Amino acid sequence: MQNSSRLALYHYWVAFAVFLPAVVLGAWQMLMRSPLPAPLDDPNAYYTSVTLHGTAMAYVVTTFFAMGFGYAVTATSLGRPVRGMTAAWIGFVICLIGTLMAVVIVLSGRATVLYTFYPPLLGSAWYYFGTLLLVGGSMIWVALMIYNMAAWKRDNPNQPVPLPMFAITATALLWAWTASGVILELLGVILPRALGLTTQIDAGLARTLFSVTLHAIVYFWLMPAYIAFYTLVPQAAGGRLYSDTMGRLTFIMFLVFSLPVGMHHLFADPEHGSGFKFLQSFFTFFVALPTLLTVFSICASLEIAGRVRGGRGLLGWIPALPWKEPMVLAVALSLVMLGFGGFGGLINMSYAMNSMIHNTSWVTAHFHLIFGGAVVIMYFAIAYEMWPRITGKPLRSKALARWQLWLWFWGMMITAIPWHITGLMGEPRRVAIFDYSDPFVARMGPLAIISVIGGLILLVSAILLIVILVRSQLGERQLSTPLRYALAVNPPKHVPASLNGFALWNAILLVLMVAAYGYPIGQFLILKSSVPAYEVTRQITGAGVR
Amino acid sequence: MARDQGALKLDNPWPRIGWASLAGLIVISAVLGFVVLSRYQQNDQALDIWGAICRGLGITADRGPAAEPKPPLRTPTQIAWTSSTLDQIAAGNAQRGAFIALNCAACHGESGVSSSSLIPTLAGMDAAAMFKQLDDYRSGKRLWGVMGAMAKALSVR
Numbered sequence: 001m002q003n004s005s006r007l008a009l010y011h012y013w014v015a016f017a018v019f020l021p022a023v024v025l026g027a028w029q030m031l032m033r034s035p036l037p038a039p040l041d042d043p044n045a046y047y048t049s050v051t052l053h054g055t056a057m058a059y060v061v062t063t064f065f066a067m068g069f070g071y072a073v074t075a076t077s078l079g080r081p082v083r084g085m086t087a088a089w090i091g092f093v094i095c096l097i098g099t100l101m102a103v104v105i106v107l108s109g110r111a112t113v114l115y116t117f118y119p120p121l122l123g124s125a126w127y128y129f130g131t132l133l134l135v136g137g138s139m140i141w142v143a144l145m146i147y148n149m150a151a152w153k154r155d156n157p158n159q160p161v162p163l164p165m166f167a168i169t170a171t172a173l174l175w176a177w178t179a180s181g182v183i184l185e186l187l188g189v190i191l192p193r194a195l196g197l198t199t200q201i202d203a204g205l206a207r208t209l210f211s212v213t214l215h216a217i218v219y220f221w222l223m224p225a226y227i228a229f230y231t232l233v234p235q236a237a238g239g240r241l242y243s244d245t246m247g248r249l250t251f252i253m254f255l256v257f258s259l260p261v262g263m264h265h266l267f268a269d270p271e272h273g274s275g276f277k278f279l280q281s282f283f284t285f286f287v288a289l290p291t292l293l294t295v296f297s298i299c300a301s302l303e304i305a306g307r308v309r310g311g312r313g314l315l316g317w318i319p320a321l322p323w324k325e326p327m328v329l330a331v332a333l334s335l336v337m338l339g340f341g342g343f344g345g346l347i348n349m350s351y352a353m354n355s356m357i358h359n360t361s362w363v364t365a366h367f368h369l370i371f372g373g374a375v376v377i378m379y380f381a382i383a384y385e386m387w388p389r390i391t392g393k394p395l396r397s398k399a400l401a402r403w404q405l406w407l408w409f410w411g412m413m414i415t416a417i418p419w420h421i422t423g424l425m426g427e428p429r430r431v432a433i434f435d436y437s438d439p440f441v442a443r444m445g446p447l448a449i450i451s452v453i454g455g456l457i458l459l460v461s462a463i464l465l466i467v468i469l470v471r472s473q474l475g476e477r478q479l480s481t482p483l484r485y486a487l488a489v490n491p492p493k494h495v496p497a498s499l500n501g502f503a504l505w506n507a508i509l510l511v512l513m514v515a516a517y518g519y520p521i522g523q524f525l526i527l528k529s530s531v532p533a534y535e536v537t538r539q540i541t542g543a544g545v546r
Numbered sequence: 547m548a549r550d551q552g553a554l555k556l557d558n559p560w561p562r563i564g565w566a567s568l569a570g571l572i573v574i575s576a577v578l579g580f581v582v583l584s585r586y587q588q589n590d591q592a593l594d595i596w597g598a599i600c601r602g603l604g605i606t607a608d609r610g611p612a613a614e615p616k617p618p619l620r621t622p623t624q625i626a627w628t629s630s631t632l633d634q635i636a637a638g639n640a641q642r643g644a645f646i647a648l649n650c651a652a653c654h655g656e657s658g659v660s661s662s663s664l665i666p667t668l669a670g671m672d673a674a675a676m677f678k679q680l681d682d683y684r685s686g687k688r689l690w691g692v693m694g695a696m697a698k699a700l701s702v703r
Binding site: 199200271272273274275276277278279282283286496497498499500501503504505507508511512515519523530531532 | 552553558559561565568571572576579580583584587599601602605628632
């Protein structure tokens with residue numbers, strides 16, 4: 001058990017060590033886009049920074065956090081050490097090497113392709129190799145999660161798999177399906193060109209393959225937060241989980257519906273017909289189902305907890321909740337941001353409405369609210385919950401942790417809401433320089449400045465997070481209670497085989513993926529859509545051209 | 547529920563619900579996407595069901611909402627960086643090119659380094675850049691008396 005804990009802790013440390021500098025970059029990027037003077041006023045530096053910020057946040061922080069969380073959940077929910085520790089450490093080292101490779105190459109200015117690395121932009125092959133190592137290394141984690149669940153089922157026939165383990169295995173499967181797109185893109189399209197084996201690059205095929213990854217990856221980020229919603233929040237609030245079956249259904253639906261939807265990122269792409277764009281847009285609506293189910297389920301669980309603690313009347317249970325617990329506070333703040341972000345997302349994914357905000361900063365604001373807000377604030381709460389159990393050193397101050405969560409919440413709201421509005425005004429995303437003397441752009445100036453203030457608040461909150469974790473790590477060891485997961489109101493005794501494993505759902509997902517992506521990817525065998533690549537392996541140096 | 551022991555056997559309730567929902571979802575979304583949307587998005591009277599499906603698949607190009615007369619294309623250049631353009635440049639004859647380039651040396655300097663601020667240095671420019679500039683002069687997209695006359699005397703090769 002001790003070894004599993006250390007494994008989880010190392011993963012968490014890498015995730016949060018990368019997190020802080022990435023927040024610094026993010027805050028500087030907001031400043032760079034605003035009318036205010038920014039240090040190092042260079043558009044090239046801006047694009048390098050976007051690449052680094054995106055790669056760090058989207059791939060490194062999330063993958064390491066999810067892997068660490070997975071190992072911790074496996075050990076604690078099954079009540080036995082993780083099997084395959086050697087493989088797990090090898091996976092950790094591979095991911096770390098991949099991360100370092102990618103970061104060094106981006107910093108040297110030879111891979112400023114933004115984190116979505118859309119061809120015909122082409123960076124150094126080493127950057128892609130680094131990303132491939134990071135994603136490939138995490139497949140060891142995927143195999144270990146599946147192996148640990150299967151081994152437990154073999155040792156405990158006819159027993160329901162504990163919900164946390166079931167959910168983390170769903171996460172691992174989701175990640176394997178998701179990552180297949182980017183792995184195929186790297187191996188099949190980008191690396192052959194980057195290594196000089198081909199002379200051209202098929203931008204349409206690359207974008208389509210990346211779209212397999214691009215949306216479902218968000219659900220991979222989201223899953224640890226949802227696992228905490230179902231298994232940690234009711235426990236922290238002093239109640240029980242409303243329904244175990246609802247939890248299982250939620251994670252199954254995320255697995256099935258988050259994948260065949262990525263083409264809603266390609267509404268403006270000419271290489272696909274309107275039929276498949278609509279089909280995947282239509283499927284996307286179903287992703288709202290598990291989220292709505294979760295919001296209902298969590299509110300019901302919190303109500304149970306509030307009433308157990310003596311809350312009376314229609315809404316009396318709300319003030320009766322233990323708001324001093326970081327986990328309970330985080331879930332409330334998270335759901336608020338999920339609501340705003342989800343609303344924006346509905347507009348992004350609607351075939352017709354998308355054209356109003358396509359490629360504007362509305363999109364960036366949307367995923368910052370969902371991921372940077374609703375998800376990351378749960379990562380913080382999970383860290384505050386798990387750190388003391390792993391290290392045996394309790395949090396020095398829960399008040400400081402609450403301050404950190406509130407600052408993050410307000411920081412993200414102040415950053416993202418004006419950002420949505422500038423997006424509606426037509427501000428493009430991923431652009432370094434705006435001419436604020438132009439009357440059309442000048443209207444966005446004050447809003448951009450408000451976003452900068454939000455970015456600075458986020459930076460303060462991120463620093464506070466590291467201070468809290470380091471202070472706890474350096475504190476005195478005390479005997480702490482082991483991590484316990486919430487019991488359901490009716491704990492499951494027998495679960496249908498379909499809700500205790502993933503065979504059926506993987507088969508259904510396979511059919512759905514073939515229906516949604518078979519033709520759109522297959523058409524590239526006939527379609528000649530290769531174009532010359534635009535290499536960005538050499539950075540043009542020089543001052544800004546404002 | 548406890549009877550449900552085979553996750554893939556169709557006589558169990560969950561697999562039945564799962565597959566039936568999947569089939570319904572695919573049929574409904576395909577009808578909406580490939581028939582209804584394709585047919586009515588632009589309300590093209592001439593589109594039959596096969597035409598609509600082909601449009602949904604992206605096989606037939608959209609004719610666009612209105613058949614307005616197109617204004618002549620006003621672009622800053624006639625060069626598009628397609629693969630055939632690049633192949634053509636790569637297939638150029640360097641010896642012939644060097645011979646023709648003797649004409650340039652008079653103004654742009656013998657080694658391509660110009661001494662005048664009006665006349666750009668050519669040394670270090672690659673073939674694609676030269677090709678585009680000369681083509682722009684030739685087609686009148688870029689105007690400069692001397693170079694226009696020089697370029698018009700040249701062929702695409």
